[in-house]
Amino acid sequence: MGTKAKKALKKKSLKRVNAINNKPSEHAADFLSLEGGPGRKLPELKQLENSSPVLYIGRIPHGFYEKEMEAYFGQFGTIKRLRISRNKKTGKSRHFGFIEFESPEVAKIVADTMHNYLLFEHLLQVFVVPSEHVHPRLWKGFNYRYKPLDTL
Structure with missing residues (x-):
């Protein structure tokens, strides 16, 4: 050619x-x-529309961890997800967390009721986080239960 x-x-x-x-x-x-x-x-890729709002809970007192929070906030309604922020090295609580309820009405009631609630000498700060401010990786590792070394 x-x-x-x-x-x-x-x-x-x-x-x-x-x-x-x-x-x-x-x-x-x-x-x-x-x-x-x-x-x-x-x-x-379609963004999943999350209709259930997320609550920020700040100033969580020592000793009020996942199990206790689930039992306490479970009285308002069913909890979808619960996450307490922890130190990666030590596993100690960073005294704030997030809760997602099944129903948006329940989340609004919890935010109004529990904001400035005195719990173990700490005033809880509870706010509804707008869905556009929720980070996609917020719930990464939310189901992890921290087991302290002293309770073997």
Whole structure:
């Protein structure tokens, strides 16, 4: 095959690729394929709408941990998730946590009732966190139960 034939073949394949890529489509290709065809479409990620609001609970006293919190706040309604922030090295509580209830009405009632509640000489600070401010990795490791070394 001569150089003229190679150039003609290359020009022909470029025209074919441009014709395929210039087709009007709803979504643009996420990347170009090496074979010259249209690019593969990546699946669109949908954000999960979380209707149940998250409560921030601050100034949690010493000794009021996951088990006690679940029992205490369970009197208001069913708890979906509960997480107390802890020090990674020592496992000690950082005195704040998050609770997610099944129902938004219950969460609002808990926030109104428990804000500035005196518990073990500490005033609890309870706020409803707006859903747009909830970090996606907030609940990473929420089901982990810390077991202190002294209670073997």
